[in-house]
Structures are given as structure tokens and as C-alpha cells.
Amino acid sequence: MSGPGVAVAVTMTARRRLKSEDRRRQILDAAVSAFARHGFAGTTTRELARASGVSQAMIFRFFPDKAGLYRAIIDRYIARAADPFPAASTRGGDDRRILERAAADMIGNVEEDPTFLRLLLFSALEGHELSRLFLEARVLAVTRALARYLGGRMRRGALRSVPPIVAARAFIGMAGNYALMNVLYGPAMPGRLPRRRVARLFTSLFLNGITAAEAAAPRVRRPAIGAPGLDRRMASP
Amino acid sequence: MSGPGVAVAVTMTARRRLKSEDRRRQILDAAVSAFARHGFAGTTTRELARASGVSQAMIFRFFPDKAGLYRAIIDRYIARAADPFPAASTRGGDDRRILERAAADMIGNVEEDPTFLRLLLFSALEGHELSRLFLEARVLAVTRALARYLGGRMRRGALRSVPPIVAARAFIGMAGNYALMNVLYGPAMPGRLPRRRVARLFTSLFLNGITAAEAAAPRVRRPAIGAPGLDRRMASP
DNA sequence: TTCAATAAACTGAGCGCTCACTTATGAGCG
DNA sequence: CGCTCATAAGTGAGCGCTCAGTTTATTGAA
Numbered sequence: 001m002s003g004p005g006v007a008v009a010v011t012m013t014a015r016r017r018l019k020s021e022d023r024r025r026q027i028l029d030a031a032v033s034a035f036a037r038h039g040f041a042g043t044t045t046r047e048l049a050r051a052s053g054v055s056q057a058m059i060f061r062f063f064p065d066k067a068g069l070y071r072a073i074i075d076r077y078i079a080r081a082a083d084p085f086p087a088a089s090t091r092g093g094d095d096r097r098i099l100e101r102a103a104a105d106m107i108g109n110v111e112e113d114p115t116f117l118r119l120l121l122f123s124a125l126e127g128h129e130l131s132r133l134f135l136e137a138r139v140l141a142v143t144r145a146l147a148r149y150l151g152g153r154m155r156r157g158a159l160r161s162v163p164p165i166v167a168a169r170a171f172i173g174m175a176g177n178y179a180l181m182n183v184l185y186g187p188a189m190p191g192r193l194p195r196r197r198v199a200r201l202f203t204s205l206f207l208n209g210i211t212a213a214e215a216a217a218p219r220v221r222r223p224a225i226g227a228p229g230l231d232r233r234m235a236s237p
Numbered sequence: 238m239s240g241p242g243v244a245v246a247v248t249m250t251a252r253r254r255l256k257s258e259d260r261r262r263q264i265l266d267a268a269v270s271a272f273a274r275h276g277f278a279g280t281t282t283r284e285l286a287r288a289s290g291v292s293q294a295m296i297f298r299f300f301p302d303k304a305g306l307y308r309a310i311i312d313r314y315i316a317r318a319a320d321p322f323p324a325a326s327t328r329g330g331d332d333r334r335i336l337e338r339a340a341a342d343m344i345g346n347v348e349e350d351p352t353f354l355r356l357l358l359f360s361a362l363e364g365h366e367l368s369r370l371f372l373e374a375r376v377l378a379v380t381r382a383l384a385r386y387l388g389g390r391m392r393r394g395a396l397r398s399v400p401p402i403v404a405a406r407a408f409i410g411m412a413g414n415y416a417l418m419n420v421l422y423g424p425a426m427p428g429r430l431p432r433r434r435v436a437r438l439f440t441s442l443f444l445n446g447i448t449a450a451e452a453a454a455p456r457v458r459r460p461a462i463g464a465p466g467l468d469r470r471m472a473s474p
Numbered sequence: 475t476t477c478a479a480t481a482a483a484c485t486g487a488g489c490g491c492t493c494a495c496t497t498a499t500g501a502g503c504g
Numbered sequence: 505c506g507c508t509c510a511t512a513a514g515t516g517a518g519c520g521c522t523c524a525g526t527t528t529a530t531t532g533a534a
Contacts, residue, residue, distance in 0.1 A: 017483055017528060042278035042363060045520060055485045060521060121362055124421040125355060126279060135422055143427070162438055165428030169418070170411045170439055177410030177417075184361040185372055190380070191402030201399055205407055209446030254502065254509055282494060292511045297495060 024062045027052045032073055036118040040126050074130040081137040103175040104199035110179035143168050159210050174202045261299045264289045269310050273355040277307055277363050311367045315374040340412040341436035347416035380405050396447050411439045
């Protein structure tokens with residue numbers, strides 16, 4: 001871990017003093033990984049210090065307290081967010097390519113580095129005050145952008161007219177939930193395929209489903225009393 | 238906190254003795270709520286004791302340790318799981334009704350009581366050993382059941398032939414992610430509609446998308462270099 | 475080039491407090 | 505009675521956090 005340090009070990013202590021800014025970044029990096037793995041409550045400042053290779057005291061030199069460090073992490077993520085969907089013109093209309101790419105990116109990014117997703121979930125579950133900002137800057141930005149795009153395509157008559165935000169949530173839900181489950185349960189999760197293939201399938205399902213056409217299956221609208229089916233056992237004890 | 242206890246405070250202790258089993262259940266109930274709200278690491282045994290109205294020591298009379306209590310909770314949830322999709326015959330084929338109901342139930346159950354979903358997420362994120370069982374008994378059971386149903390319908394030619402598990406994950410993803418986001422962010426989440434309506438919309442999208450038909454939009458398959466679109470900014474820092 | 479003086483990075487020891495968990499000793503019902 | 509239910513009062517360990525003091529890098533007069 002620490003180079004070719006062997007027997008001597010006296011002058012070669014190899015303990016590097018970093019400039020304040022570098023050290024701060026190092027601690028922040030280590031904290032990102034720790035908080036993503038164990039959450040806020042499950043991470044100790046001692047552990048953070050050990051992971052950064054410094055003493056506990058350094059943590060509190062750079063950050064007011066543990067919560068302040070967490071806040072700094074979220075700030076950093078928010079600051080790096082950019083328009084995730086830079087005005088993909090709603091006229092060209094190669095919907096398939098755009099959606100496939102969006103789905104593949106979502107799945108791919110989460111697969112390559114689940115850190116952000118885990119931080120997002122932990123912050124929401126643990127009720128951190130910045131959780132909402134986190135959501136706004138990243139998740140909602142994507143949702144709204146996609147909704148805007150879909151809405152534009154609907155207005156042009158290319159897609160069925162449904163509430164665009166809900167449609168966007170449906171598509172993002174497919175890809176997002178797929179990625180989420182893979183992150184949470186890894187290989188134990190059945191139905192994992194190469195991400196491009198999944199993206200293609202989700203896109204195909206979604207586009208087939210939402211593309212304007214007289215196809216729409218006959219609207220059976222029976223009262224549906226006592227029907228068998230996926231029962232209510234999904235969430236209640 | 239302890240009633241009208243004033244000077245005397247001797248005979249009127251009002252401390253009820255419960256039978257062991259009742260007390261155990263009471264503690265378990267309180268623990269479910271606490272763990273669902275704050276996770277395992279974020280919940281203290283003092284807090285559990287206070288919520289159950291007993292002393293801390295009682296917790297350890299009924300459960301070997303904090304982890305054992307958590308285990309008991311998960312065991313209970315797993316024990317209550319049943320076949321969520323009791324062989325909905327794949328021949329009748331009122332797909333719309335069955336799926337709508339499934340989606341509405343998923344959304345409704347989570348909405349009415351987010352406890353289970355939060356426990357599930359916390360246990361997965363915190364890496365609890367029983368997390369996998371939890372998943373198996375509840376989430377995968379539903380996924381597999383739906384996949385089985387869809388697979389049956391595909392074999393009958395009623396639906397397009399795609400990997401059934403992935404199709405199931407797509408549908409569950411729509412409803413599940415919708416419910417998840419609503420739980421995590423509540424009213425801040427845009428695009429919330431009455432659950433029946435959302436269920437109807439998701440089902441319609443999905444069925445339109447997956448129903449066997451020659452509809453399938455023309456397969457544009459350009460290389461897609463440098464295309465604008467939802468970019469990769471979804472998950473990486 | 476040398477080297478004390480200064481500034482900055484850094485740490486070990488330990489503070490007060492809370493954690494999960496234990497023990498001694500009742501209180502109340504059969 | 506006797507036996508179970510219950511608690512008050514602990515225990516050592518570990519928490520977030522602080523601070524006196526040490527170690528290193530940088531400076532600038534000689």
C-alpha cells in the first residue's frame with residue numbers, strides 16, 4: 001500500500017504532508033465511499049480518518065462536524081450536476097435512439113459506480129436535510145427533461161397524449177428500478193442482460209406503448225371485483 | 238411522561254404486566270416502525286424501549302441482541318409472505334385487468350404503509366445478512382410470478398416474445414419506482430395522480446408495448462455518434 | 475548555502491456522553 | 505408461597521469532538 005517501505009522505516013516514514021486543499025479533497029473522497037457504503041449513521045469519524053490515512057482530528061480541522069462533512073459531499077454532487085438533457089430537439093424525432101441512449105446511460109452509470117445511487121438512497125431514507133436538493137438537482141432534472149421532450153413529441157402528434165411527467169416516470173422507472181435492483185442484489189437478481197440489450201428492450205416496450213396509433217387495445221372496463229391477480233401482499237405485513 | 242405521578246407515587250404505578258408473548262409482540266411492533274424510519278444503525282435500543290413503554294432490559298430478555306431483534310422482524314415479514322400471484326390462469330387473458338390490479342396494489346400498499354418498503358431498502362443498503370431472504374420472499378416472488386404469467390401469455394401468442402423476467406422487471410419497475418419516489422420524496426415528487434389512474438396508464442403503456450402485433454415501429458438503427466440526448470450525467474460525479 | 479524563525483499540517487491523549495448490553499432486586503399474579 | 509415480569513442502576517466500549525503539543529515545509533537574513 002505504502003510503496004517499497006521495508007526494514008529501515010526511520011527516515012523513510014513516507015508520511016506525506018499534503019496541502020490543505022489536497023488533504024481536504026482526500027478526506028472528502030474517502031467519505032463519499034464510506035457514506036455510500038454504510039450511510040451517515042453507520043459511518044464513524046474514526047473510520048473516515050483511517051480511510052483517509054490521517055488522524056481523527058484532521059476531519060474536524062476541515063469540516064465543522066460529521067454532518068458538515070456529509071453536507072460538503074452532497075454539495076459537491078449537486079455542483080457537478082448539469083443539464084442532463086440539453087434541449088434534444090423535439091422535432092428530429094429519433095425517439096428510439098434518444099431513449100435507448102438514455103436508458104443505457106442510466107443503467108451503465110449506476111453499474112460502473114453505484115456510489116451516487118447509494119448516497120441518494122441513504123440520504124433520502126435517513127432523512128437528511130439536503131436530500132431534497134440532491135433529488136432536485138439530479139433525479140428531477142432528468143425526469144423533467146424527459147417529460148419536456150416527451151411532451152414536445154406529444155404536441156407534434158408523434159406520441160399518444162398522456163401526462164408527460166408520468167410517462168417520464170414510467171420510462172425512468174423501468175431503467176432506474178432495473179439498475180437499482182442490480183445494485184442492491186447484484187448477481188442474485190434474475191433477468192440481467194447486457195445493458196444495451198435491456199435498454200433496447202425497455203425502449204421498445206415504452207415506445208410501442210406510447211407511440212400514437214389506433215392500435216390501442218380494446219378498453220375492457222369491467223368493475224374487476226374479486227379478480228385473482230397479484231394480490232395486495234406486496235407491501236403490507 | 239408517567240401519568241399524574243406526584244408525591245405519593247407508590248401504589249398507583251399503573252404498570253401493566255403483560256404476558257411474555259404479548260410484550261414480545263409489542264416490542265416487535267415498535268421496532269418495526271423504528272427500524273423502518275431510521276434503519277438499523279440509526280436506531281438505539283433506548284429508543285426502542287421508550288417506544289415500547291418498557292425498560293431497555295426487556296429488549297434483551299426477549300431478544301438475544303439488537304441484531305436478533307432485527308432478524309426477528311425480517312423473519313416475521315418473510316413468514317407472512319404468500320404466493321402473491323396464485324396461478325392467475327394464463328388462458329383467460331384479461332391481461333389489462335390483472336396488470337392494472339397488480340400495479341394499483343403495489344402503489345396502494347406502499348402508499349398506505351411505507352414501512353415494508355423502507356425496511357427492505359434499509360436492509361439492502363446496510364447489507365444485512367437477511368436482506369437476500371427478504372428479497373427472495375417478497376420482491377422476487379412477485380417478479381417471478383409476473384414473469385411466469387407473462388411467459389405463459391407469450392407462449393400463447395398473446396404477447397410479443399421477450400425475456401419474461403426482464404419484461405416483468407420493466408412493469409414492476411414502473412409501478413415500483415413510482416411508489417418508491419413518492420415514499421422518499423412525498424409531495425415534492427411531481428406527477429402524482431390517483432393510484433388507479435396511474436395503474437391504468439402504466440398498464441396501458443406496458444400492454445400496448447408488449448402486445449403481439451405487427452405495429453412495431455420501424456427499427457431505426459443508425460450508429461448514433463455524438464447524438465444529443467439524456468447524457469451520462471445520471472450517476473457519475 | 476546554511477539555518478534559525480515562522481507558519482502550516484498533523485497527532486495522541488482524552489473529554490463528556492451514549493452505545494449495546496448486564497446484574498441485582500424487587501413487584502404482582504397464579 | 506413460587507415464578508414470571510419488570511426495572512433501576514449499572515458496565516466497558518466506542519462515539520463525536522477538542523486541544524496541547526509535535527513535526528514538517530517554507531521563508532529569508534546571513
